[in-house]
Amino acid sequence: MREDNQMLVITHLSQLLDLVTGIGGFIIPLILWLTQKDKVAGMDFHGKMIINFQISMFIYSLLCIPLIFLFGLGIIALIGIAVIMLILPIVNAIKVSNGEIPNYPLTIEIIK
Numbered sequence: 001m002r003e004d005n006q007m008l009v010i011t012h013l014s015q016l017l018d019l020v021t022g023i024g025g026f027i028i029p030l031i032l033w034l035t036q037k038d039k040v041a042g043m044d045f046h047g048k049m050i051i052n053f054q055i056s057m058f059i060y061s062l063l064c065i066p067l068i069f070l071f072g073l074g075i076i077a078l079i080g081i082a083v084i085m086l087i088l089p090i091v092n093a094i095k096v097s098n099g100e101i102p103n104y105p106l107t108i109e110i111i112k
Helices: 005-021 024-036 043-068 073-097
Strands: none
Touching: 005 024, 005 043, 005 073, 024 043, 043 073
């Protein structure tokens, strides 16, 4: 296995493709994780973390839909989720480039 922090940073930043394509922020990290997990040191850990984060944010977004009808609370929650999905990949990419362990709060551990 090779050390490749740039690939790990790209994997974290690829989540931002959700802003452009809607689903690319899930598919591209998934492809990078599945193809590079045996080649890049730490990719398995980071890939699982990213996929769990993306699935968790999708679940939280789905739960906000019924809350929209309850005084618009769902809209506020969706805005919060959007901010989290914009900021956390950038912060964690910076952490990875500095050799630190990234952290995605509110993540449900689906893939172990």
